[in-house]
Structures are given as C-alpha cells and as structure tokens.
Amino acid sequence: xxxxxxxxxxDVLDYLRGFALLGIILVNILPLLAxxxxxxxxxxxxxxxxxxxxxxxxxxxxxxxxxxxxxYLFISRANSKGKNGYVLFLRRILAxxxxxxxxxxxxxxxxxxxxxxxxxLLLPFYKVKKEINLGIALILLIALSFMAFxxxxxxxxxxxxxxxxxxxxxxGLAEKLKKVSIFTALLLIVSIAGLIYQYQHVPANxxxxxxxxxxxxxxxxxxxxxxxxxxxxxxxxVLLLLLQFQTVQKLLSPLKSYGRMALTNYILQTVFIxxxxxxxxxxxxxxxxxxxILCLTIYVIQLIFSVIWLRYFQYGPLEWIWRIVTYLEVxxxxxxxxxxxxx
Numbered sequence: 371x372x373x374x375x376x377x378x379x380x381d382v383l384d385y386l387r388g389f390a391l392l393g394i395i396l397v398n399i400l401p402l403l404a405x406x407x408x409x410x411x412x413x414x415x416x417x418x419x420x421x422x423x424x425x426x427x428x429x430x431x432x433x434x435x436x437x438x439x440x441x442y443l444f445i446s447r448a449n450s451k452g453k454n455g456y457v458l459f460l461r462r463i464l465a466x467x468x469x470x471x472x473x474x475x476x477x478x479x480x481x482x483x484x485x486x487x488x489x490x491l492l493l494p495f496y497k498v499k500k501e502i503n504l505g506i507a508l509i510l511l512i513a514l515s516f517m518a519f520x521x522x523x524x525x526x527x528x529x530x531x532x533x534x535x536x537x538x539x540x541x542g543l544a545e546k547l548k549k550v551s552i553f554t555a556l557l558l559i560v561s562i563a564g565l566i567y568q569y570q571h572v573p574a575n576x577x578x579x580x581x582x583x584x585x586x587x588x589x590x591x592x593x594x595x596x597x598x599x600x601x602x603x604x605x606x607x608v609l610l611l612l613l614q615f616q617t618v619q620k621l622l623s624p625l626k627s628y629g630r631m632a633l634t635n636y637i638l639q640t641v642f643i644x645x646x647x648x649x650x651x652x653x654x655x656x657x658x659x660x661x662x663i664l665c666l667t668i669y670v671i672q673l674i675f676s677v678i679w680l681r682y683f684q685y686g687p688l689e690w691i692w693r694i695v696t697y698l699e700v701x702x703x704x705x706x707x708x709x710x711x712x713x
Contacts, residue, residue, distance in 0.1 A: 387628075389609060394427060396665055397426050427600070437531060438534070441531065460490075466485060466486040466489075467483055469633075469692075476644065504533045506529060507529040515595065520598075554604065558600075561600055573587045624673040627679075628673050629674060631676050631689060634689060646664055681706055
C-alpha cells in the first residue's frame with residue numbers, strides 16, 4: 371500500500387470501513403427482524419455462538435474508532451486548505467445528527483446520532499497533545515470495557531481514532547510493517563486468551579439478547595464487550611498486513627468501494643433489511659442462519675452497487691448530500707473523464 375500524504379485519500383481506511391460494515395449488519399439484523407431464538411444444539415445455535423464470540427462488539431468498535439480517525443483527518447485537511455475546519459465539522463455533525471434522528475426511528479440501535487453527539491463533545495480534544503489524548507482514551511476504554519458499558523465506549527474509541535490520526539498511524543504503512551506485525555502478534559495472543567475465557571462462559575442454551583437475558587447470558591455478553599476492542603484491533607492488524615499484497619488489494623477492491631460509500635451503505639443496510647422483512651414477511655419468522663443468507667445477499671447487492679456507482683460518480687449519494695450541507699456548495703457528482711490509459 372503506497373503511503374498517502376497531504377489531502378490524498380487513505381485507501382486503507384476505506385477497506386477498514388467496508389470491513390466494519392460487513393460485520394455490523396450481521397448483528398443489526400437480529401433485533402430489526404426479531405430473529406427467532408435458536409433451538410439448543412442446532413446449527414442456528416452454533417452460528418449464534420460464533421456471532422457473539424467473533425462479531426458482536428468487534429465491528430461496531432472498529433466503526434467508532436474509524437469515525438474518530440475521519441474526524442481528525444477532516445478538520446486537518448480543511449485547515450490545510452485555508453478553511454475553518456471547526457465550522458465545517460460542526461455543520462458536518464449537525465447533518466449527521468439529523469440523518470441519524472430520522473434513521474433511529476426505524477433502527478433504535480443506530481450509531482449516527484451517537485457519533486454526532488460524541489464528535490461534538492470531543493471537538494476540544496483536536497488541539498490536545500497526542501500523548502495526553504492517548505492516555506485519556508486508554509484509561510477510559512479500559513475502565514468502560516471492564517464495566518461493559520458498550521454505549522459509553524464510543525467516547526474513548528473515537529478519541530483513540532483522533533489520536534491515531536495525530537500519530538499518522540495509517541500513513542506510510544510500508545515503513546511500519548515490523549511494528550504492525552509485532553503488535554498484531556501480541557493482540558492475537560491476548561485475543562485467543564480472551565475468546566477462551568468468554569467461551570468458558572457460553573450459556574447452556576441459546577438466548578434472545580434483544581428481549582432481556584438471564585445472569586449467565588449477561589456475563590457472557592459482558593465478557594465479549596470487555597475483550598471487543600482487543601479483538602477488533604487484531605482484525606485491523608491482520609487486514610493491514612494482508613493489504614500490503616497487491617493481489618489482496620485487487621481481490622478486496624469491492625470492499626474499498628463499499629467503505630468509500632460507508633454512510634450510504636450503512637443506511638441502505640437498514641433499508642434492505644426492512645424491505646426484505648416486509649416483502650417476504652420475515653419478522654419473527656427468520657432463523658439465525660437464514661439471517662446470514664439474507665446478509666450475504668445484501669452484501670452482493672451493495673458491493674456490486676458500490677463498485678458500479680463509483681465508476682461514474684465521485685461520491686456516494688448520501689456522501690454527496692453530506693458534502694453539500696458541510697460546504698454549502700454543490701460539488702460535481704460525475705467523475706471527470708481522463709485522457710489516456712487508466713492509472
């Protein structure tokens with residue numbers, strides 16, 4: 371992956387955003403369609419365990435962190451162009467809050483309103499020294515993780531994202547491979563230990579986590595939240611290392627397009643879930659594995675749509691509107707035709 375400097379887009383962040391979206395829908399679909407509680411010993415029960423060991427609390431964590439990274443990059447790039455990054459950012463999060471306010475009426479667990487409010491609260495930290503931000507973020511994240519306060523963990527996760535931007539973690543990755551490899555190896559060891567510990571607390575029977583849980587299930591879910599940031603960081607490390615290979619970059623290129631249109635695709639996930647639910651009467655009748663099949667179908671539709679859309683347009687539909695509200699000007703939507711061979 372070539373290092374990205376100045377105002378150029380950092381491609382690896384788009385891959386990570388796309389990857390985060392793949393995991394988020396797998397969990398979000400469960401309460402939205404009121405997926406049935408699996409029968410004990412069934413394949414659905416096995417898949418539920420897989421979800422709550424490897425997905426729940428891992429991808430939402432990553433998405434929150436990446437919003438923090440984007441927070442820092444947006445203001446920095448706006449300021450470097452001679453614009454008032456703070457004013458632009460305030461308009462940006464106001465637009466995000468309004469969109470989230472509409473979205474939450476259909477998806478009570480949505481993240482956009484939370485990100486907007488948290489972004490406002492963390493705005494003063496943009497100017498704080500990176501070492502201080504790192505210390506505050508880690509202390510808060512460790513404390514809130516141990517208490518399993520998932521909602522409030524957004525604050526330190528976004529602050530960590532801001533700090534990552536300050537340290538320019540995702541720029542010049544080719545020069546940091548040794549550090550990334552060592553960090554990922556350490557995360558793998560801790561993640562394995564955490565997953566073993568969580569697995570030892572797997573409830574005897576499947577559960578409906580969105581309708582209240584017993585004490586054993588609550589403990590299992592709390593352990594998952596506690597280790598969520600570590601496992602999420604492991605996923606990031608592995609993906610960063612894989613993306614150093616051109617073959618992997620090409621293979622996963624649809625994921626980059628998916629992540630580049632993260633806002634549009636995040637909202638469309640909810641749209642497609644409800645559309646399928648109403649068209650095929652899936653509410654309270656879908657099994658866990660059937661929810662996976664539906665998610666895979668949505669993946670295919672969204673990935674193809676994202677790739678085709680970005681061949682002709684510079685921004686996703688909602689990203690374009692978001693940009694209009696932020697800058698109070700209408701940018702060109704269509705891509706300019708370049709002469710000569712494609713780069």
